[in-house]
Amino acid sequence: MYKSTGFISFVLRRFTGLVLVGYLFVHIWVIGSATRGAEAFNAQMEALETPVTLILEILLLAAVVYHGFDGIRLLIVHYFDVTDSRKSLFYAAFAISALLTIAGGIPILLFALGLTV
Amino acid sequence: MRIFQMQRISAIALVAFMAIHMVVVHYPPGHLDFSRVLVRLGQPVWKVIDIAFLFAVLMHALTGAYDVMMDVERVTPYKRVFAGLAIVAGIVAFVYGTMTIIAFQPSPEMLAAF
Amino acid sequence: MTSVNGRSRQVLVRIQRFNPDHDEKPYLQAFEVEAKPGMTLLDTLIEIKEEQDGSVTFRRSCRHAICGSCAMNVNGTNILVCHEPLRKHVDRRGRVTIRPLPYLPIIKDLVVDRTSFWEQYLRVKPWLVPPDDVPEKEFRVSPEEVTALHNAEKCIMCGACYSACQVIALNKQYIGPHALLKAFLRVLDPRDSSPGERLADLDGADGVFRCHTIFNCIDACPKELNPTQAIETLRKLVQKRLAFEEARQERQTTLTRPVSLVRD
Secondary structure, three states: OOOOHHHHHHHHHHHHHHHHHHHHHHHHHHHHHHHHOHHHHHHHHHHOOOHHHHHHHHHHHHHHHHHHHHHHHHHHHHHOOOHHHHHHHHHHHHHHHHHHHHHHHHHHHHHHOOOOO | OHHHHHHHHHHHHHHHHHHHHHHHHHOOOOOOOHHHHHHHHOOHHHHHHHHHHHHHHHHHHHHHHHHHHHHOHHHHHHHHHHHHHHHHHHHHHHHHHHHHHHHOOOOHHHHHOO | OOOEOOEOEEEEEEEEEOOOOOOOOOEEEEEEEEEOOOOEHHHHHHHHHHHOOOOOOOOOOOOOOOOOOOEEEEOOEEEEHHHOEOHHHOOOOOEEEEEOOOOOOEEEOOEEOOHHHHHHHHHOOOOOOOOOOOOOOOOOOOHHHHHOOOOHHHOOOOOHHHHHOHHHHHOOOOOOHHHHHHHHHHHOOOOOOOHHHHHHHHOOOOOHHHOOOOOHHHHHOOOOOOHHHHHHHHHHHHHOHHHHHHHHHHHHOOOOOOHHHHHO
16 A cells, blocks of 8 residues: 555545445435335434434544545646645645534534433 | 546535535434425425435446446456446436435325414 | 764665565565665665675666666655665664565566556557658747646656556556656647547546546656646546647648747
């Protein structure tokens, strides 16, 4: 493995991407409970509000946010010549992802612990 | 070239759709039930937006997954198989997802309550 | 250059060894070397071979970064050992670790099999295809057209970029940064009359769209070239292939005229 920030970005982007593909199909299936009526949907939503799944949701948020911002970084790389700032762009994407995960994760955590409705 | 273009276009679309989705559905995080979702998804304009979102996300996910598979040398001889599977999975998911979006209608009991 | 108390420093040089005749797998062998001022990594390897172990095997030729023979992996990074000072690469524990270029089959010790590297290079037809109308005196190419090549002709085919590329690590069918840089050089050269065919070939599953902009190639290149940017440019051109071909045909009608007339 040839270690570099480019390599880390590549591996994380691929990994989060595959996780999200898996999640996408599960999500479509779960929300599809609505085709069986409101009660079925509500029952499904109740079943999913365990502390474990809510913690997993924070990880999901991290995956979505990282994949999205690394993707935006890629779009910038594709349309502009950013050779000189390639490492700073990677760190920026990573930092924004971390910040948003924390910003979004705290309300989820509070909800999981029953401290908010 | 086509797969690359589909990936890029759906990526740009998803930046917008995902931002909207996170703000409109998941912020602030809380209990989600049918009636809460219905407030938004009952409206035809949101149904259209969500169907477009579903299309973009399936395009991005499946072209992405296909691309990842094709990076590995041992897998490339099976590219037609993977492409076929991806297309089938995409169509099935899109149809089921659209049916779900359409299913967010007020139920007869809710209408009777008015 | 640092030296401890004015004296030369002892450095531990670890070299990856592998002899297919009697080794099951590669291993690291350590040699103690006195780091003299001005000593390059290649000087170190030659000294080890001459004074400590004559069986250490590596490629080298010109000693001044033009032949491209001596690319190796030192402390995890691909470099040309002939123009890298030994002292720059000593880690905190006083060691330098020299391995062959990664992801390529090892022939012996630090010598790797570059067959796939050369095959991909030939695949992009790295020679100029001149126009039917060859001028009596010279082709007239503008300074802007030369600048647009971003010094791609400086490539010495050392393989550092190819071997650092993670896509190559996974898939030897990928054309590779070295050959794509060469293709870029030919596609953008106004004297070349087949840009359309070249771009069509680069469009395939193993071509320009397989690069994932990991940037290892830029980090590794001893000539500070930029295969990633070359590939991005090619990606844009592939998508406008026919228009580009037409523009080239147009340009070639003016190739023998003085550049100032072309600019208007």
